[in-house]
Amino acid sequence: MEHKAYWAMKLLNFDPHAAGKNRILQLYVLDEFRREAYKNACIYKERTKAWHDKKLTRKNFYPGQQVLLFNSKLKLHPGKLKSRWTCPYTITNVTPFGAIELKDNKDNFKVNGHRLKPYLTSQQSQVHMVKLQDLP
Known part of the structure; x- marks a missing residue:
């Protein structure tokens, strides 16, 4: 079995060290992509909150009003015209x-x-x- 695996690796020209380095590089790229997505989500939330807060109006009530x-x-169930x-x-x-x-x-x-x-x-x-x- 080991002999067949060795020849299969040689046949496909498979280098396990290069594949390991390539996989580590892919993980770093994925981690960087996640960080960028997190930053973009924070920016979006800040802008949405600023827009929402700008649209809020203050209600001032006084006695007798x-x-x-x-x-x-x-x-949940308001009725048709209620x-x-x-x-x-x-x-x-x-x-x-x-x-x-x-x-x-x-x-x-x-x-x-x-x-x-x-x-x-x-x-x-x-x-x-x-x-x-x-x-x-």
Whole structure:
């Protein structure tokens, strides 16, 4: 068996030392490729985060303001025409860390400020639309 393997190597002109060096070179190239891919992924994540942060708008709430509350229970099965935003509530208290106290017809409750958006009446929305049309 060894004799046949020896002659097969000679026939194919196979040098095990050169093949080993070639394999090590391939592993170095692969490692360099991985490092380059990692750098590119980091650059992509940084740019995406910068773009996302640039698009964020700060929501400022104050007591007495009317807001809509996001109903997260409708997230999976909202129904055909059901809105995920529930009736306007009045803000009674705003804490510096984002917790906001809302007043319903009967009781008060606290929610996270990220679940709220300002409620615009028809008059306010018309003023808002006029301001948007004035922009270049």
